[in-house]
Amino acid sequence: MASFFVLGCVSTKSKETPLIPVRAELIEANPPLRPEWADSIPHSDDVLYFVGLSNGVSTEKEARSDAYQNVLSQVIKYYGELIKSQATESKSVKALSSDIVDSYVESEELIQRYAEAYVHEILPENYYTEHWIAGEKNEWRCWIKCSVSKQKIQKEIDTFAGTISERYSSLLPENQRNKYTSTKSAVQGYLDVYKAVHKNPIYQAVAYVQTSSGKASLDDYAILQAKRIIQNINIKDIDYNNKIEYGSQLNVIIHLDSPDYEKITGMSAIAALNHNGKEIAVFPFSVNDKNDIEFQIKSEKLEYGDYLVAIKLFTDAFKELGTVYTSTTAIAFSFGYIQAPVKIEYIRNNATTQINDLRNEAASKVENFLQDKLTEYEIPIEIAKESSSNSQFLMQIKSIELKAAENVQKIKLTATILFQRDGVALAKSSEVSAIGLSKTNMAAENALEQICEQLKKDESFYKNLLKSVGEKRK
Structure with a gap:
C-alpha cells in the first residue's frame, strides 16, 4: 500500500518563490487497515470515547507519547466540563472561561490520577500508528482511542x-x-x-x-x-441616666449578647444625637473586653431640652463582608439645670425641750429665697427634692439658748449655707447670726427669719456660686 502527500518549503531568497512539491509515502501502518475510529469518534449512551492524535514526530515512541498526552488532556478537560456543568447555583465559576477552569482542573492531583487510570488501561488494539517518509525525512503519527464509563466518571466526580x-x-x-x-x-x-x-x-x-x-x-x-x-449579636440592655444636669455628662453602657460565643469582639456602634428633630452629632464607639460599648456625651454645648440618641450596632472589621449592621435602638434623655435639694444640719447647744426642731421650717424658708436668688443671678440650678448628681445646698444652723427675763425665751442662731456637689463644697456663704426673743416659744423662728434676710443679701455668695458652676443659664 502506498499513499502520497505533498510537503512544501519556502525559499529564503524571495517571497515569490513557489512551493516545491515533495512526494511523501506511507511506509508502514499498524494495524495495516486504518480503523474507523481514527477518522470518526464513536458514540455510545453508556461510554465516552476520546481519540488522541500525535504531531508528526521522528520516532514511533515519541508519536505514542505525544498521542498519550493528547488523549489524557482531553479526558482531564472533560472532567472540568462535567464539574462546571454541575455547578447548579449562580456562581462566579459560571462566568469564567473554559481555559481558566481547565487550568485548575489540570493542576488538581486527584483528577489527574482518575484520568491517568483510564489512559493507562488502553489496550494495544486501541493504538494506530503510521510511518511516513518524504525524501530524507521520516515522520511518525499515532492515534489512541480511550473509552470511559459515564457512570464511573460521574461517581469519581462525586x-x-x-x-x-x-x-x-x-x-x-x-x-x-x-x-x-x-x-x-x-x-x-x-x-x-x-x-x-x-x-x-x-x-x-x-x-x-x-x-x-x-x-x-x-x-x-x-x-x-x-x-x-x-x-445574632444583639443589645441585651442599656444603662444610662435619662436626666442629666448642667456640668454633668450622659453616661451610656450598652450590654451586648451573643447566642454563639461568650466573648464579643470586632463590633462597633454609631450613636447619633438628635434634638428638635435634627441630627446634631454622630459618635463612633467600639466594644470593650466586657462585651460592652460605653460612651459619654458631655453637656457643655447642649441646649436645654429633650434629646434622642439613635444607636446602630455594626462591624466593618472584615473586608469580605463590608459593613454589616445588626441591632438598632434608641434612648431618650433630658438636659436641664442642676437639681439641688436643701438639707438642714441643725445643732442645739444648751437647748431645752421647749425649742422646736427647725429643720422642716428652715428648709422651706431657705428653698423659697434661694430659688428667687438663683433666678435673679441666672444661676443654672433649680431647687429640687432629689438630685441624681449628688448636688445640694447644706444649711448649717447652731442654736444656743441664752439667759433672759422670766417667761421670755431667748435663742441665738448662727448659720451658713454651702453648695456641695459630689461631696465637695463649691461655694459658701458668710456666717450670719441673729437673736430671737419670744414669750410663746417662737424665739428660734424669729431668729430664723432674721438669718434668712441676711443670707438673701450675701451677694458674694451668689456670685461665687455662679462662678463655681461655670456660666449663666442659657
Missing part, C-alpha cells in the same frame, strides 16, 4: 466533590469549637474557609456542606454563617 468538601468543611469553626472563642475569630474562621474555596473555581463548583435542609454550597454557607454570627 468522590472528588466529597473529598474536597470534607477537607474544607472540617475547617469550619462549628467543627473546631475549642479553637474559636470569640465572635471575631469565628467570623474570620468562616471567611478563611470561604477564601480557600472561592479562589479555586473547581472547589466553588463541587464543595458542599451537609445541612438540615440538604447540601449547601460551601463557600456560600461560610459567608452566610459569618454574617449570621454578626447579626
Whole structure:
C-alpha cells in the first residue's frame, strides 16, 4: 500500500518563490487497515470515547507519547466540563472561561490520577500508528482511542466533590469549637474557609456542606454563617441616666449578647444625637473586653431640652463582608439645670425641750429665697427634692439658748449655707447670726427669719456660686 502527500518549503531568497512539491509515502501502518475510529469518534449512551492524535514526530515512541498526552488532556478537560456543568447555583465559576477552569482542573492531583487510570488501561488494539517518509525525512503519527464509563466518571466526580468538601468543611469553626472563642475569630474562621474555596473555581463548583435542609454550597454557607454570627449579636440592655444636669455628662453602657460565643469582639456602634428633630452629632464607639460599648456625651454645648440618641450596632472589621449592621435602638434623655435639694444640719447647744426642731421650717424658708436668688443671678440650678448628681445646698444652723427675763425665751442662731456637689463644697456663704426673743416659744423662728434676710443679701455668695458652676443659664 502506498499513499502520497505533498510537503512544501519556502525559499529564503524571495517571497515569490513557489512551493516545491515533495512526494511523501506511507511506509508502514499498524494495524495495516486504518480503523474507523481514527477518522470518526464513536458514540455510545453508556461510554465516552476520546481519540488522541500525535504531531508528526521522528520516532514511533515519541508519536505514542505525544498521542498519550493528547488523549489524557482531553479526558482531564472533560472532567472540568462535567464539574462546571454541575455547578447548579449562580456562581462566579459560571462566568469564567473554559481555559481558566481547565487550568485548575489540570493542576488538581486527584483528577489527574482518575484520568491517568483510564489512559493507562488502553489496550494495544486501541493504538494506530503510521510511518511516513518524504525524501530524507521520516515522520511518525499515532492515534489512541480511550473509552470511559459515564457512570464511573460521574461517581469519581462525586468522590472528588466529597473529598474536597470534607477537607474544607472540617475547617469550619462549628467543627473546631475549642479553637474559636470569640465572635471575631469565628467570623474570620468562616471567611478563611470561604477564601480557600472561592479562589479555586473547581472547589466553588463541587464543595458542599451537609445541612438540615440538604447540601449547601460551601463557600456560600461560610459567608452566610459569618454574617449570621454578626447579626445574632444583639443589645441585651442599656444603662444610662435619662436626666442629666448642667456640668454633668450622659453616661451610656450598652450590654451586648451573643447566642454563639461568650466573648464579643470586632463590633462597633454609631450613636447619633438628635434634638428638635435634627441630627446634631454622630459618635463612633467600639466594644470593650466586657462585651460592652460605653460612651459619654458631655453637656457643655447642649441646649436645654429633650434629646434622642439613635444607636446602630455594626462591624466593618472584615473586608469580605463590608459593613454589616445588626441591632438598632434608641434612648431618650433630658438636659436641664442642676437639681439641688436643701438639707438642714441643725445643732442645739444648751437647748431645752421647749425649742422646736427647725429643720422642716428652715428648709422651706431657705428653698423659697434661694430659688428667687438663683433666678435673679441666672444661676443654672433649680431647687429640687432629689438630685441624681449628688448636688445640694447644706444649711448649717447652731442654736444656743441664752439667759433672759422670766417667761421670755431667748435663742441665738448662727448659720451658713454651702453648695456641695459630689461631696465637695463649691461655694459658701458668710456666717450670719441673729437673736430671737419670744414669750410663746417662737424665739428660734424669729431668729430664723432674721438669718434668712441676711443670707438673701450675701451677694458674694451668689456670685461665687455662679462662678463655681461655670456660666449663666442659657
